[in-house]
Amino acid sequence: MTTNRRRFLTGTAGVATAAAAASISKVAMAALPEPITQSSPDTMPPLVPDTGRPYTPVVTLNGWTLPWRMNNGVKEFHLVAEPVVREMAPGFKAHLWGYNGQSPGPTIEVVEGDHVRIFVTNKLPEHTSVHWHGQRLPNGMDGVTGLTQAGIPPGKTFVYEFVARRPGTFMYHPHADEMTQMAMGMMGSWITHPKSRHPLIDEVDRDFVFLLNAYDIEPGSYTPKIMTMLDFNLWSWNSRVFPGIDSLNVRLNDKVRIRIGNLTMTNHPMHLHGHEFLVTGTDGGPTPKSTRFHEVTTDIAVGQMRQIEFLADEEGDWAFHCHKSHHTMNAMGHDVPTMIGVEHRGVVKQITKLIPDYMVMGERGMADMAEMEMPLPDNTAPMMTGDGPFGSVEMGGMFSVVKVRRGQKRGDYSDPGWYPHPAGTVAYEWTGALPDPARAYGAGRSSMPRRQQPSKDVEVKVRKPANHGGHDH
Numbered sequence: 001m002t003t004n005r006r007r008f009l010t011g012t013a014g015v016a017t018a019a020a021a022a023s024i025s026k027v028a029m030a031a032l033p034e035p036i037t038q039s040s041p042d043t044m045p046p047l048v049p050d051t052g053r054p055y056t057p058v059v060t061l062n063g064w065t066l067p068w069r070m071n072n073g074v075k076e077f078h079l080v081a082e083p084v085v086r087e088m089a090p091g092f093k094a095h096l097w098g099y100n101g102q103s104p105g106p107t108i109e110v111v112e113g114d115h116v117r118i119f120v121t122n123k124l125p126e127h128t129s130v131h132w133h134g135q136r137l138p139n140g141m142d143g144v145t146g147l148t149q150a151g152i153p154p155g156k157t158f159v160y161e162f163v164a165r166r167p168g169t170f171m172y173h174p175h176a177d178e179m180t181q182m183a184m185g186m187m188g189s190w191i192t193h194p195k196s197r198h199p200l201i202d203e204v205d206r207d208f209v210f211l212l213n214a215y216d217i218e219p220g221s222y223t224p225k226i227m228t229m230l231d232f233n234l235w236s237w238n239s240r241v242f243p244g245i246d247s248l249n250v251r252l253n254d255k256v257r258i259r260i261g262n263l264t265m266t267n268h269p270m271h272l273h274g275h276e277f278l279v280t281g282t283d284g285g286p287t288p289k290s291t292r293f294h295e296v297t298t299d300i301a302v303g304q305m306r307q308i309e310f311l312a313d314e315e316g317d318w319a320f321h322c323h324k325s326h327h328t329m330n331a332m333g334h335d336v337p338t339m340i341g342v343e344h345r346g347v348v349k350q351i352t353k354l355i356p357d358y359m360v361m362g363e364r365g366m367a368d369m370a371e372m373e374m375p376l377p378d379n380t381a382p383m384m385t386g387d388g389p390f391g392s393v394e395m396g397g398m399f400s401v402v403k404v405r406r407g408q409k410r411g412d413y414s415d416p417g418w419y420p421h422p423a424g425t426v427a428y429e430w431t432g433a434l435p436d437p438a439r440a441y442g443a444g445r446s447s448m449p450r451r452q453q454p455s456k457d458v459e460v461k462v463r464k465p466a467n468h469g470g471h472d473h
Contacts, residue, residue: 037101055193061210066106082123089244096185103185127151134283137162145176200286205254243386281307322398330396
């Protein structure tokens with residue numbers, strides 16, 4: 001089903017105000033806001049408010065913003081917790097749990113001081129709840145099953161109601177069978193915009209948001225392994241893996257804000273190429289200006305939000321990714337031995353007599369994997385994939401591109417294509433003579449001698465691959 005962008009009916013039929021722990025009666029169900037769903041994995045345009053207080057909306061990377069209705073001054077939303085099918089990359093779909101047709105669920109945007117009412121309908125096979133991560137609210141609306149509320153049974157609808165008391169970047173997720181439900185993809189972003197100009201929150205030209213999440217889905221299968229604690233094989237942004245992650249398209253000299261939340265099982269050092277940024281906010285709110293300093297990588301721990309801002313003043317296609325190298329790979333076997341420098345072509349000839357499709361892997365590193373047309377199971381993504389203007393990008397997982405363009409129009413989030421590099425600004429092959437390398441012969445000794453010296457010096461021999469550019473071996 002495609003996005004239904006119709007605004008909710010604004011009728012004011014009576015809806016009984018209920019605590020989070022009380023289900024909705026059949027009479028009140030008739031007045032529920034219409035549940036809007038979305039199945040497209042593309043980045044949807046920002047949802048400009050036409051009711052309630054105005055604000056500059058965010059863009060959810062490979063996601064969308066949930067519409068609302070105004071009911072006697074209350075901003076009402078309807079979340080539906082349900083099984084979903086999420087396309088993680090072209091040709092690769094996963095059976096997840098999420099909200100309103102997608103995982104993660106839609107972004108909720110409100111304004112500081114808004115009276116918010118969220119109807120949550122449970123279409124899962126077990127009870128659930130919603131915790132509003134980072135919010136100041138009444139204790140009974142905090143969404144912890146057994147502690148602050150009863151779980152929402154399958155088929156029932158509960159109401160959460162509170163005032164959005166402070167601006168910032170937050171998220172929502174269950175606190176019911178959390179190990180299963182979050183491993184299956186149940187989460188979403190929440191943005192509270194300031195009600196007026198704020199001394200610590202600058203206005204920006206582009207405002208993006210996404211969540212970091214991870215899955216263990218074996219190649220050829222569809223459902224995550226919920227018992228996995230650390231050994232995940234799919235590291236994703238908003239349940240998408242590169243090259244399925246859209247680029248972040250901005251205009252030259254735009255001030256850009258990117259809001260990132262981490263609901264994986266480990267930290268992620270997020271790194272932006274070509275620019276420096278400031279960390280201007282966390283899920284605790286905007287950071288004091290005295291604490292801000294420029295950096296190009298910021299670490300986001302589990303359960304944290306980080307808000308970064310930068311001036312996009314360098315044209316080009318700039319990589320943006322987690323700096324943990326295995327987090328920029330797709331499904332891969334973690335028990336594969338290192339074969340670099342091992343000559344096994346003779347063995348391969350014998351193996352291919354029994355297994356015709358067998359291929360040598362890792363003898364010269366793993367880059368060859370990106371070029372191999374290796375048979376894959378029906379439902380999976382290649383380990384390294386994505387074609388750039390100069391060939392294979394050899395990346396997967398938590399990787400995308402910030403595209404900065406002089407000609408990008410204000411409010412235009414469409415992909416401008418690859419950057420046309422000016423003449424003389426691309427790295428090139430040197431074909432001239434190479435100078436002799438400078439060597440240091442006066443290297444110092446160790447700080448103290450070893451107690452037992454080897455009987456003779458050990459010489460390490462390096463085997464380099466054939467056709468090594470004519471250099472000495």
